[in-house]
Amino acid sequence: MIISQPERYDKLVVFDISTTPKPTIQSLTPIIDLMSSVDLKALGHKNNGNIGMVRNSLMKEWDKTVPNPTMRAFLLTNLGEKDGEIFWKVNLKAIKSCWNQITDFPAELSGRVFNQPVMFVAASDGKYLGIPKI
Known part of the structure; x- marks a missing residue:
């Protein structure tokens, strides 16, 4: 993450990335389980x-x-095929084992500031970007 080494960067563009946890993200874990079960x-x-x-x-x-x-x-x-073999293109095992790291903003980086130009690009309603935390 840029915020962990801000001195290495002079500007940043963030595309539709949430800075706040979303309850709906946890609803995806059964989907990962479903895909893995096939x-x-x-x-x-x-x-x-x-x-x-x-x-x-x-x-x-x-x-x-x-x-x-x-x-x-x-x-x-996310399904792929090669030589008649069907497979998942994504590494479901890795996604499942690293789910918390994928979906959480690291607590140790909370409160850090990036003091360079930043452009946030998000959906028009902007409800997923925690404006106070930007």
Whole structure:
């Protein structure tokens, strides 16, 4: 993080990054568990290594667990295929084991200041950037 070594940088652009914890972020851990629970080898074999068929199968299977079809489709963009083998493009094991570090702002950096030009780029409603903490 730049804030840990501010002397090395002369400016900063932050794109849609929250400086405050969001309760909804913890709702993603069941999604990581769901993705990890899929037996891709068996599912790939059942669907002849066809990634499209695997995606369609999971779209239907996850209908109740992930009710939003856009979210399901987005999650399934993380599937990859090589030589008929289906795999997750993301390292789910690493994400799960490092989840707290990924989602939390390090307490030891709280209160530090970056005294150079900074531009924040966020959604128009700006509700995810904690303005008082910027």
